[in-house]
Amino acid sequence: MKFTFYITVLFFISFFGFSQSVATPKLLAIESNFSVESVKVYQNNANLKIEDFYNYLSLYSQENTSEELKIEVKKNIFRLVENETILLSNFTIATDETILLLNFLAAINNKNYTFEVDAIQNTPSTEFNFWITNYQLKITQNKKVKIVNCSQKVFFKPVQKTFGSKQKEVWTVFLSTINVI
Amino acid sequence: MEVLSVFQQLKKDVLLQYKEHYPFFEGNWKSFTSQDIQNLIDLIAVEVKQTVSEKWIYTHLKPEQNEKLPRKDMLDIFSQFVGFSGWDEYVFRNTKQVVVEEKNKKKQFNWKWIVAFFILIFVSFFGFQFFKKEEKQHIEIQDIYTKKTIENEQIKAVAIENNKEIPIEVNHSKIETSLSDSIKLKIKSPFYNEKTVIIKPKETTKIELQPNDYAMMLKAFMKADIKDWQTRKAQLQLILSSDLEVLVMLKNNLGTEYFNKEEFTELLVVPSISVKKMEVLEIQYANNKKINFIRIQQE
Numbered sequence: 001m002k003f004t005f006y007i008t009v010l011f012f013i014s015f016f017g018f019s020q021s022v023a024t025p026k027l028l029a030i031e032s033n034f035s036v037e038s039v040k041v042y043q044n045n046a047n048l049k050i051e052d053f054y055n056y057l058s059l060y061s062q063e064n065t066s067e068e069l070k071i072e073v074k075k076n077i078f079r080l081v082e083n084e085t086i087l088l089s090n091f092t093i094a095t096d097e098t099i100l101l102l103n104f105l106a107a108i109n110n111k112n113y114t115f116e117v118d119a120i121q122n123t124p125s126t127e128f129n130f131w132i133t134n135y136q137l138k139i140t141q142n143k144k145v146k147i148v149n150c151s152q153k154v155f156f157k158p159v160q161k162t163f164g165s166k167q168k169e170v171w172t173v174f175l176s177t178i179n180v181i
Numbered sequence: 182m183e184v185l186s187v188f189q190q191l192k193k194d195v196l197l198q199y200k201e202h203y204p205f206f207e208g209n210w211k212s213f214t215s216q217d218i219q220n221l222i223d224l225i226a227v228e229v230k231q232t233v234s235e236k237w238i239y240t241h242l243k244p245e246q247n248e249k250l251p252r253k254d255m256l257d258i259f260s261q262f263v264g265f266s267g268w269d270e271y272v273f274r275n276t277k278q279v280v281v282e283e284k285n286k287k288k289q290f291n292w293k294w295i296v297a298f299f300i301l302i303f304v305s306f307f308g309f310q311f312f313k314k315e316e317k318q319h320i321e322i323q324d325i326y327t328k329k330t331i332e333n334e335q336i337k338a339v340a341i342e343n344n345k346e347i348p349i350e351v352n353h354s355k356i357e358t359s360l361s362d363s364i365k366l367k368i369k370s371p372f373y374n375e376k377t378v379i380i381k382p383k384e385t386t387k388i389e390l391q392p393n394d395y396a397m398m399l400k401a402f403m404k405a406d407i408k409d410w411q412t413r414k415a416q417l418q419l420i421l422s423s424d425l426e427v428l429v430m431l432k433n434n435l436g437t438e439y440f441n442k443e444e445f446t447e448l449l450v451v452p453s454i455s456v457k458k459m460e461v462l463e464i465q466y467a468n469n470k471k472i473n474f475i476r477i478q479q480e
Contacts, residue, residue: 034436041435045479052453059407059451069410075447163441164424170439 030126030156033171039156043122043131046154046173050133053080053175054115060105061113074105081175082155088178091148092139096180114140122154130155130176152178184250187272191256192242194263199224210243224262231258316360320380322351322368325389330354334460335372341365356388371464372396395420395472396464402449403456410450417446422473429459429477438479445475455479 030039059065060073078084081101090099092108099107120135130153139146153176161170192210199221200206206217213221218238225233233255241251250256256268265271322331322338331354338356339346346367349356358364360382367377373390398420402413427440440448448456458480465474 037433038435041431041433045431045436045438048455048458052455055453056451069407069451072410072414072447072450076451076453079444079447161439161441163426163439164422166424166426168426168439170437172438 028157029128030131039126039131040122042156042171042173043133043154046133046156046175047120047122049080049173049175050120050135050152050154051117053077054117054137056080057105057108058114061108061111063110063112070109077101077105086176086178089148089150089180091137091146091150091180092141098177098179112141116140126156129157134181148180150178151181152176184272185247187275188247188250188256190275191259191263191271195221195242195259198263211245213238213243225258229258229261231261233258317357318360318382318386319355319357320385321355321387323354323387323389324373325391331370331373331390335370337369339367339369341367341377358382371461372400393464395466395470396461399464399472399475400461403459403461405449406452414446414450417449420472421446422467422469422471424467425471425473425475427475427477429479430462431479 034042056073056077060070060077065073084100084102086101087098088101088104090097090104090107092111092113116138118136118138120133123132123134125131133152133154135150135152137148137150139148155174155176156171157174158169158171160167161172196210196213199217202224203217203220215235218235221238222233222235225231237251237255241247241255253268256271260266260268260271263271265274322336323329324331333351333354336351336354338349338351340349341347342365349366356366358366358380363382364380365377366380366388367375368388368390369375370390373392373396376388376390378385378388398416402417405413421442423442425442425445427445429438429440431437459477460480461475462478463474463476464472467473
């Protein structure tokens, strides 16, 4: 009798869990939560972050930027991405290798690169929780200029954020992988 | 009425009578031709059965002014031509009529002016009441220390009436108020301490606001360049509460971004394009006077 009871309870619990996992992805989708106009506004906001990202990289790369300031700059760079392990094309060298962001920072440190973004365009449609942004990147070092076309993934999803003793779920933009196209 | 004037009237009546018979004649005695004279002579011969000479018509009827009255027999003829028994009746009738007309004109004249006068009074009174512009005074809003006017965008003003707050427009850093009544105003600004003041007509010419030190520091940090970043970082730690919530309203209020204290400090320590596009709308303070809430509009 007890055995039958437990089996029955477990059986119904499994249905509950299944229905939860089916419902959750849809609730997290960008299009389920935001209108087309809202998404455009967030995409424009993300474009500003991409510009900030490369300005920070430029500042980080300068020899005359102090080590203390580079620590602050690094904090800002990582604030813009979901984690330090995002991959990007190592567009400062000739090869098409991809490299972790952390390693990329080491590669450009004290090398006096400057990065400028131009012609930013977002894909009109969004995937589940991200969109693609394409742009031209101008890389300058010792007056040598290289222009590459990049495609970057930008995530937009809800995260728990702490405000002192309070917590709140807020939708946040994160810059992610960068590929040279 | 003077007899020469009566004769002038007779001349007009003769011309009118002529036009009755010759409607195509549209002129006056000046343009009266020899043919017209002959026509008139023939008419008089038929109507009055009397003869008048062309010379007489030239001498007495055609001139604009007559120095003396013509012979009475001729006056009789022309009076009969216009429908009277003779000159005497013509004079009598016209003199009496003129007196009556003048009396009527006087009455009409008096009545008309009296009515016009009252209409004028009426219109003036109500027009004045309607278009009367209330006298206004302009109160300037200044920084208490620099004595400079505070930018419009940084000020919100409300009038307090019956415990209700009614928004008031601020133009060129000035508030317009009536000169007739006192008014209680509350002035708010993200960078200045809120102030409630009673505006007395003609007495109050300016409102001075006390800058909030922490808010002013925040404003300066948001416009700063990379220089002095360490000082900026240390001061941000002091002025920002640990449970700070920064709410950034995106374009057309279609989205919102949030920063906590750590993130916002990082953002201000190293200047960025994003921060340059931010405008502070509201600041709130915790009990310890640290900033615990900032509302920002991103362009």
